[in-house]
Amino acid sequence: MSYPNNIILVGLMGAGKTTVGRMLAKHLGMRFIDSDHEIERRTGVKIPLIFELEGEEGFRNRETAVLSQLCRMDNVVLATGGGAVLREENRKFLKQSGIVVYLRAQVRDLYQRTRHDKNRPLLQTADPQAKLRELFGQRDPIYRQLADIIMDTGDQNIHGLVRRLIQKLTDGQASNMQTLTVDLGARSYPIHIGAGLLQQAQLILPHLAQKRVAIVTNTTVAPLYLDQLSATLAQQGVSVLPIVLPDGEAYKNSETLNQIYNALLENRCERKTTLIALGGGVIGDLTGYAAATFLRGVPFIQVPTTLLAQVDSSVGGKTGINHPLGKNMIGAFYQPQVVLADTSTLDTLPGRELSAGLAEVIKYGLIRDLPFFEWLENNMDRLLARDKDALAYAIRRSCENKAEIVASDEREGGVRALLNLGHTFGHAIEAGMGYGNWLHGEAVAGGTVLAADLSQRMGWLSEQDVERTRRLFQRAGLPDHAPDLGVDAYLDFMGLDKKVEGGKIRFVLLKSIGEALVTADVAAD
Numbered sequence: 001m002s003y004p005n006n007i008i009l010v011g012l013m014g015a016g017k018t019t020v021g022r023m024l025a026k027h028l029g030m031r032f033i034d035s036d037h038e039i040e041r042r043t044g045v046k047i048p049l050i051f052e053l054e055g056e057e058g059f060r061n062r063e064t065a066v067l068s069q070l071c072r073m074d075n076v077v078l079a080t081g082g083g084a085v086l087r088e089e090n091r092k093f094l095k096q097s098g099i100v101v102y103l104r105a106q107v108r109d110l111y112q113r114t115r116h117d118k119n120r121p122l123l124q125t126a127d128p129q130a131k132l133r134e135l136f137g138q139r140d141p142i143y144r145q146l147a148d149i150i151m152d153t154g155d156q157n158i159h160g161l162v163r164r165l166i167q168k169l170t171d172g173q174a175s176n177m178q179t180l181t182v183d184l185g186a187r188s189y190p191i192h193i194g195a196g197l198l199q200q201a202q203l204i205l206p207h208l209a210q211k212r213v214a215i216v217t218n219t220t221v222a223p224l225y226l227d228q229l230s231a232t233l234a235q236q237g238v239s240v241l242p243i244v245l246p247d248g249e250a251y252k253n254s255e256t257l258n259q260i261y262n263a264l265l266e267n268r269c270e271r272k273t274t275l276i277a278l279g280g281g282v283i284g285d286l287t288g289y290a291a292a293t294f295l296r297g298v299p300f301i302q303v304p305t306t307l308l309a310q311v312d313s314s315v316g317g318k319t320g321i322n323h324p325l326g327k328n329m330i331g332a333f334y335q336p337q338v339v340l341a342d343t344s345t346l347d348t349l350p351g352r353e354l355s356a357g358l359a360e361v362i363k364y365g366l367i368r369d370l371p372f373f374e375w376l377e378n379n380m381d382r383l384l385a386r387d388k389d390a391l392a393y394a395i396r397r398s399c400e401n402k403a404e405i406v407a408s409d410e411r412e413g414g415v416r417a418l419l420n421l422g423h424t425f426g427h428a429i430e431a432g433m434g435y436g437n438w439l440h441g442e443a444v445a446g447g448t449v450l451a452a453d454l455s456q457r458m459g460w461l462s463e464q465d466v467e468r469t470r471r472l473f474q475r476a477g478l479p480d481h482a483p484d485l486g487v488d489a490y491l492d493f494m495g496l497d498k499k500v501e502g503g504k505i506r507f508v509l510l511k512s513i514g515e516a517l518v519t520a521d522v523a524a525d
């Protein structure tokens, strides 16, 4: 899928959307439309009069109606009104319609540019500068979370600004990047998916609170990607502290966590230093937990480099470490600022690890997305051949499913538990076989087959559908049955799982392919 072909400018009044938009459209040979001007053209009156007659609510209704139409057009640079982002439905239209660019300016500059303008109804107050400050506080986080690109307008001249913006737009298009949002109010964050993202500093810079980061990675990933990411940031004046840990699930523990704290403290890292996790799920979980706890919380960015981490562990904010008595027993919910899933990094991933990631991809199809399951049946060979477009599609679809679930149930009070399909059995398999012998994804595949069998015994899933599930795992290079640990061992290991509530094990089972449910109503035999 290619990038949408409209460019949407958002930002406060006075940020320069109309001037920049007009010039940008001219350079790119696109049509320019200003949504406020369009409302005035259609109503035949100026905006202040609409506010006077219909109030802000009446104006916003008109704005929504106009945006819903403009967003369906093609090859347009669209300058939006400052408050266009306030309604969720508008944000959806804008996001779906094109690349969203936030023109960000300081309140001081906004005031200078708007103070003689009588066509801004919200600024007709005794203290317009205070009003602008209030609007900035309210809207800046919304613009940030919506934007694919943030441009600080500063003092630079308009030609320079437009040139830089065109550069950013072409960088993004060259990589065919796609962006989704995990919608968690003020803690929302973008997930960028595409090839070559490690070279794109502009995807990271707007999320840094200071020009200092610690990149946490391991001895396998460091020689492959640490220099690349460090150079991208260093070229922009960001100082980088590399923290290279030993590789493996066996090191996802308190000793390794302490190595991160030690490096951060010895190098006097501060509350504003961002931790960047560069690696698979182990590095992501460890780094996220370090970020949640170091100085009671520092900013954190995920740069996942395994398929499993790109489709699952880097999204949703679960962080943590293992305890000798159980996996992921110590942890915190802590959301990243941004996730960069660079599909180029998958080129070096061992085949077995690619397959392990596919287990979590198949999981989304099974629990809530039958069309995706069917797509996987038809495209498994392309995925195994690492076809970039197929991988990007599978990652996007997986992240969309996860983002929707996480947005509606961040802390696993309900529907998020469905993501644990195969995991209660899977954790028992991982522990029972000895951590590291079965990869997490392999154990999830084995666990899912057990869950499918149990669903059939409950009278829900048909035999054909159990077989269909087995076959897809098999084609993905994954186990299609669970190891025989013995019932007692399974019950023992599962008793330690976090999915236990009031002494009862809660299972995620399948009603059909594409529909899952949680139940504690399963007899031990």
Ligand SMILES: NC(=O)c1ccc[n+]([C@@H]2O[C@H](COP(=O)([O-])OP(=O)(O)OC[C@H]3O[C@@H](n4cnc5c(N)ncnc54)[C@H](O)[C@@H]3O)[C@@H](O)[C@H]2O)c1
Pocket (backbone or CB within 6 Å): 218, 220, 221, 224, 247, 248, 249, 252, 279, 280, 281, 282, 283, 285, 305, 306, 307, 308, 309, 312, 313, 314, 315, 316, 317, 318, 319, 328, 345, 346, 347, 348, 349, 350, 353, 356, 440, 441
């Ligand atoms: N937080 C969550 O929501 C969540 C969800 C699912 C899984 N997890 C956790 O994720 C972990 C599993 O993650 P994983 O499967 O990514 O394992 P992993 O992090 O151990 O990575 C697998 C292997 O691939 C190597 N590697 C990583 N990127 C590479 C690349 N681009 N090229 C070559 N080698 C590369 C790693 O060094 C490692 O040896 C488990 O600890 C699991 O509990 C967490």
